[in-house]
Amino acid sequence: xxxxxxxxxxxxxxxxxxxxxxxEDDPQEVDLKPRQQTLFDEGLFxxxxxxxSDILVRRFSAAYPENARQVMYVVLSEKEEMExxxxxxxxxxxxxxxxxxxxxxHPAVHAVHFLARKVAREVHRFKGILRFAMLEDGSYLAKMxxxxxxxxxxxxxxxxxxxxxxxxxxxxxxxxxxxxxxxKLDFGTLESFRSPELPEEEQxxxxxxxxxxxxxxxxERKNPDLQRSFMPxxxxxxxxxxx
Amino acid sequence: xxxxxxxxxLSGSARYDASCASSGSSRNGGEGTLGNASxxxxxxxxxxxxxxxxxxxxxxSNDCRYDCSYCVNRSSNPAQRVSFTVEELVExxxxxxxxxxxxxxxxxxxxxxxxxxxxxxxVAVVKRLREExxxxxxxxxxxxxxxxxxxVRQAGLYADRLSVNIELPSGDSLNRLAPQKQKESILKPMxxxxxxxxxxxxxxxxxxxxxxxxPAGQSTQMIIGASPESDYRILRLSQGLYKKxxxxxxxxxxxxxxxxxxxxxxLAEPPLNREHRLYQADWLLRNYGFSADEILSExxxxxxxxxDPKAAWALRHPEFxxxxxxxxxxxxxxxxxxxxxxxxxxxxxxxxxxxxxxDGLKKIxxxxxxxxxxxxxxxxxxxxxxxxPVLIRQKLLAAETIPAQQPLKQRQISLFQ
Numbered sequence: 001x002x003x004x005x006x007x008x009x010x011x012x013x014x015x016x017x018x019x020x021x022x023x024e025d026d027p028q029e030v031d032l033k034p035r036q037q038t039l040f041d042e043g044l045f046x047x048x049x050x051x052x053s054d055i056l057v058r059r060f061s062a063a064y065p066e067n068a069r070q071v072m073y074v075v076l077s078e079k080e081e082m083e084x085x086x087x088x089x090x091x092x093x094x095x096x097x098x099x100x101x102x103x104x105x106h107p108a109v110h111a112v113h114f115l116a117r118k119v120a121r122e123v124h125r126f127k128g129i130l131r132f133a134m135l136e137d138g139s140y141l142a143k144m145x146x147x148x149x150x151x152x153x154x155x156x157x158x159x160x161x162x163x164x165x166x167x168x169x170x171x172x173x174x175x176x177x178x179x180x181x182x183x184k185l186d187f188g189t190l191e192s193f194r195s196p197e198l199p200e201e202e203q204x205x206x207x208x209x210x211x212x213x214x215x216x217x218x219x220e221r222k223n224p225d226l227q228r229s230f231m232p233x234x235x236x237x238x239x240x241x242x243x
Numbered sequence: 244x245x246x247x248x249x250x251x252x253l254s255g256s257a258r259y260d261a262s263c264a265s266s267g268s269s270r271n272g273g274e275g276t277l278g279n280a281s282x283x284x285x286x287x288x289x290x291x292x293x294x295x296x297x298x299x300x301x302x303x304s305n306d307c308r309y310d311c312s313y314c315v316n317r318s319s320n321p322a323q324r325v326s327f328t329v330e331e332l333v334e335x336x337x338x339x340x341x342x343x344x345x346x347x348x349x350x351x352x353x354x355x356x357x358x359x360x361x362x363x364x365x366v367a368v369v370k371r372l373r374e375e376x377x378x379x380x381x382x383x384x385x386x387x388x389x390x391x392x393x394x395v396r397q398a399g400l401y402a403d404r405l406s407v408n409i410e411l412p413s414g415d416s417l418n419r420l421a422p423q424k425q426k427e428s429i430l431k432p433m434x435x436x437x438x439x440x441x442x443x444x445x446x447x448x449x450x451x452x453x454x455x456x457x458p459a460g461q462s463t464q465m466i467i468g469a470s471p472e473s474d475y476r477i478l479r480l481s482q483g484l485y486k487k488x489x490x491x492x493x494x495x496x497x498x499x500x501x502x503x504x505x506x507x508x509x510l511a512e513p514p515l516n517r518e519h520r521l522y523q524a525d526w527l528l529r530n531y532g533f534s535a536d537e538i539l540s541e542x543x544x545x546x547x548x549x550x551d552p553k554a555a556w557a558l559r560h561p562e563f564x565x566x567x568x569x570x571x572x573x574x575x576x577x578x579x580x581x582x583x584x585x586x587x588x589x590x591x592x593x594x595x596x597x598x599x600x601x602d603g604l605k606k607i608x609x610x611x612x613x614x615x616x617x618x619x620x621x622x623x624x625x626x627x628x629x630x631x632p633v634l635i636r637q638k639l640l641a642a643e644t645i646p647a648q649q650p651l652k653q654r655q656i657s658l659f660q
Binding site for chain 1: 285292299
């Protein structure tokens with residue numbers, strides 16, 4: 001088995017996958033990991049090549065859009081030790097096409113699907129439970145702490161849904177922020193952040209929402225376990241109705 | 244009265260409507276419009292009763308001239324009567340939507356002066372939302388029985404889903420408990436909707452520019468446990484509604500006593516388990532190719548309290564099993580307890596490339612604690628109990644029971660005793 005190492009970035013990962021797919025006889029028999037900062041790290045280091053990485057991503061997405069989405073979700077999951085699986089998955093898809101979807105029992109396909117589904121589920125969940133608050137200047141701000149790095153697909157969803165208002169989405173855990181000005185979506189990082197005072201109008205709407213949530217439940221059917229199984233408590237921090 | 248108090252009263256009276264689906268419709272308005280509807284539907288929160296909150300579910304008014312015995316808004320109740328103005332409700336919807344609290348609006352109402360008057364006001368709300376506010380979110384609207392067909396037609400052009408509540412599972416019960424509502428006044432708009440929705444589907448196939456009419460279909464709701472009908476009768480009714488009226492969903496709502504009335508039964512608590520079993524059976528009707536007569540019969544008119552209806556059917560039909568997962572067709576796979584629509588499709592796709600094994604089935608998502616008693620993998624059984632349904636029943640029940648939770652203290656091992 002041949003050992004390969006890369007610099008730990010997404011671009012580096014795709015550069016390495018591209019290199020291995022072009023130079024290895026059997027990519028299924030390869031081990032790919034980020035480089036360790038130790039003296040005795042084994043394996044061949046593959047330098048990041050932005051151009052090759054870009055070509056691979058572009059071609060793969062054009063040929064297999066559905067599978068490319070799975071790969072993207074796995075990258076967004078930020079889970080460790082998925083590099084070898086991703087390499088095998090991309091290799092299998094390029095050999096057998098999207099028919100590979102039916103090979104759910106193959107270890108690489110199963111691992112990629114399983115993780116991609118988890119990330120997709122969190123994206124879907126946040127489409128519902130993300131809460132925007134209106135600030136003094138009329139723009140809207142939503143804070144969140146998702147398990148996975150989902151700010152990109154989530155922001156793209158809201159450019160279609162809330163396209164007539166200016167908003168920010170702030171991933172508190174990762175210090176990432178996205179901004180929509182009504183026409184263009186930008187991503188950036190945020191070093192420090194102070195929660196602004198909410199205008200009176202915003203506080204009134206929040207009171208209305210809390211009252212609605214309280215009165216829509218049927219008291220005779222109270223079921224906190226069911227509520228928590230749909231909406232785990234880890235997400236309650238930024239839910240106005242759960243403050 | 245301020246809007247906060249109105250909202251408390253009018254959402255509190257709307258909570259007995261079960262439906263909160265926001266699926267089945269896809270809308271996107273483009274530049275300058277607010278919102279979109281996504282086909283899969285999105286839940287935005289879950290209330291303390293565990294039910295999903297997807298839509299702003301409110302009544303336009305609780306000022307009812309009818310006196311239905313089971314209803315919280317009946318005219319003989321001494322409740323405070325309030326109504327939203329069109330403007331108030333439109334503003335509230337937009338303000339909630341801009342903060343991503345909701346997927347859209349669920350608008351119902353008590354019958355104010357007349358069915359036509361009420362329906363006209365409701366149409367005014369959704370018309371203002373769609374035309375003036377350019378709102379493209381999801382809208383579910385109730386049809387008030389007895390209103391004119393023209394108003395229903397207008398509502399269908401603005402709403403994503405329309406529904407007429409059938410309320411009770413038989414005409415007799417309706418006469419007894421809701422004497423001012425006639426069976427015909429409920430069935431007539433349902434029939435109209437069923438025809439109009441399928442005609443609109445055809446039309447939109449011919450030209451994509453044709454206006455949509457209630458694109459997410461129609462649904463209905465009935466109260467379970469307020470009247471004496473059996474599960475068999477209820478399922479027969481649902482089956483008829485799906486087939487003849489072209490319904491998307493029938494909702495079942497466990498009867499919650501909100502009034503005391505000698506015509507109503509006295510229940511210790513709402514029949515939630517019965518409601519749950521009916522939903523399971525309903526899924527079998529819609530997605531699994533079962534008919535009501537397969538699930539129940541005149542001799543056995545009630546669903547098994549302890550076992551889901553699919554497993555109950557499987558135990559009554561040992562001759563159908565074992566099903567071989569590597570050979571059986573899709574319809575037969577769907578009948579195996581523990582195999583759902585998703586896993587049946589996956590099995591059919593996956594076995595073209597590799598032989599299915601018990602381990603592979605588990606990976607695919609089959610619930611093996613149920614399926615294991617009913618399948619073979621290329622002739623090889625997982626458990627050899629096919630001839631002994633009584634034993635399978637015991638094992639199935641044992642697998643479902645969760646061991647009673649002990650307080651943490653008692654489970655801890657004491658080291659120094």
